[in-house]
Amino acid sequence: MTTITMTSQRSERPPWLRNVFQRGWRMGILLLLLVASLGMAPLADAQADTDREMATAAPGISAEQWRQVRSGETGPNYRDSRFDSNYNLINASGETWRQIRNRWVSPFGLIAIGGMIVVIALFYFIVGRKHLDEPRTGRKLFRWSLLMRSLHWTVASLFIVLALTGLNLLFGKFVFRTLFGDAVWAWMISASKVLHNYLGPLFGVLLVVLLISLLKDNIPKKHDWVWFKKAGGLTGKHHPDAGFANGGEKAWYWLLATVGLVVVASGFVLDFPNYGQSRDTMQWANIIHAVGALGLTAVALGHIYIGTIGTEGSLEAMTTGYVDETWAKEHHNLWYEEVKDQAMSEEEIAALKSNSSGDASASKPS
Template identity: 75%
Template sequence: MSYFIDRRLLWRLPLLTLLFAVGLAFSQAVPAQADPDREASLAVPALDADTWRQVRSGEIGPNFRDSRADSTYNLVNASGENWRQLRNRWVSPFGLIAIGGMIVVIALFYLIIGRKDLSGPRTGRKLLRWPLLVRSIHWTVATLFIVLALTGLNLLYGKFVFRPLFGDAVWGAMISASKVSHNYLGPLFGILLIVLLARVLKHNWPKKHDLEWFKKGGGMVGKAHVDAGFANGGEKAWFWLLATVGLVVVVSGFVLDFPNYGQGRDTMQWANILHAVGALGLTAVAVGHIYIGTIGSEGSLEGMTTGYVDETWAKDHHNLWYEEVKDQAVPEQELSVGRPPPDDSEEAATRS
């Protein structure tokens, strides 16, 4: 008898399961057929113009808080829109004017005045100006600066240039690569920049003859020669620009790169504005620095590539420094065959 009871129970189990499934589906379908307007009216109170004005004003109330514990953020953060307007209406145009204007000025200067050539023939005797360590740090920092400048410009202006040309897929890949490169190379640049600034600080303290250098435009105003030590007035100005604005860019970049030290959203927005304005300004000035150090002045690039400069170049650009180290000049032939100069120490190269 128990055998037949068990068999009757077995065929009822699937039926009970089917009935349970049908009932569950029906129970879920009933709310779906409810009136959407009625559901919305029950879920949230009516939102009128006065409510949104309260939200935008920054009032903090139980209906405006977000889900985070002890949060003071309101539903609408008006400062975000202010940041966007400041970035789009002021920062972006400033960058185009600064960098574009510098390129135009340099092009006109080159076409009208041309390259600054040496005042006389080369003597063939060389002076050690930049030791290997300083040159290595300089070129590393310069390379990182160029990469960061290009990736930063792409993040700011790329969507207006590359997106129409190549489409969303290519532009998206460029933006992603730019963002990753910028975020990871930025801290390395900041550390090496500080090392470089500390390394050449002793040559960049302002002196009285620097003021005369600026008055005469580095020798372009009047016919008299302008005095300069190891670093002239323009080089010192570039150094202190990097030591002030450059460090602001570095610090603001660290704030943006590591948003896990308690800084709020408003702090990040201001850091972004300072970072962009400082970086765009430095990029514009760097264009001039690159021009003067390459095609703008004969013999300047040699000093940072080989470490040595010709006596004629030293007398033309840094006559006070030349007077101090002229007895250390060595024939170019000795350098070409790999013979070390009589005094290849860093103190001899940077004495001023």
């Protein structure tokens, strides 16, 4: 009864008034994101200014000390604490790494992530949410098992935590230290480091398990190229053909299977420095790790948008395990043709769940 009342009240609004409200709050979100992106400019400038960063990180280093380092002089004050090491504790290769990180990697990360946020906001404001073309039938198709949903959400949660802690390690000093002071900043950076170092290996292992589990459904097919040419249905009158996974989902899968595994591997090099890798190796691993992770974070924002508020019905698949027939037919028509005979009403699903005490099936129907 409540739903009927709300629907009737909404329908009493004139169409022009609904459009005003819709565009108004979208404009508010857009302006908020644009202001946030403008606020990133000083942060990028601070990162690119290596002298300013050095003054914050290690104010005691003098020009004479750098002269000694560059000339190759070593001594008790500059010797590495590692056993049998010929490195200087302060070394020229470390300065090269810092220049690359501050002048290139950090600005790249801000541009990639901030740019993606602005693009998503503009897309949502101009195009809006992708609604289903036809009404829902009320009949559902099973898509994801409880095990796969749990694995997906665990990997996704770890990815978000690692992204936030990584961004804090890279940029947080210029934001939170200024806002909250050294005491709070010290606690934040310490917690970020511990979480990042200990959750990273767990994420790597579970990511490999997830990639192996999804491999069969993400083998590229000829129709995936057509999907990209039609921009996933943004161009043309009809949705492009798609199997269980469409072209965009396959692209995200293979990005994780390539760049994602490189990020994991470089993270292991940094996390376990007791296998004989040199300082130079770890510096390059740090650069590779940061570039890959920042790029993945930017693309992940698009994936999160499309899978949540960007497309009607998509989130239901990973929360309930089921999708409506209409959603399957419009977004994954080739898969729909394979499984359409397995569609069930919500009553049938509820009865099946109660009989099986949980999920309707232990695996995806064939």
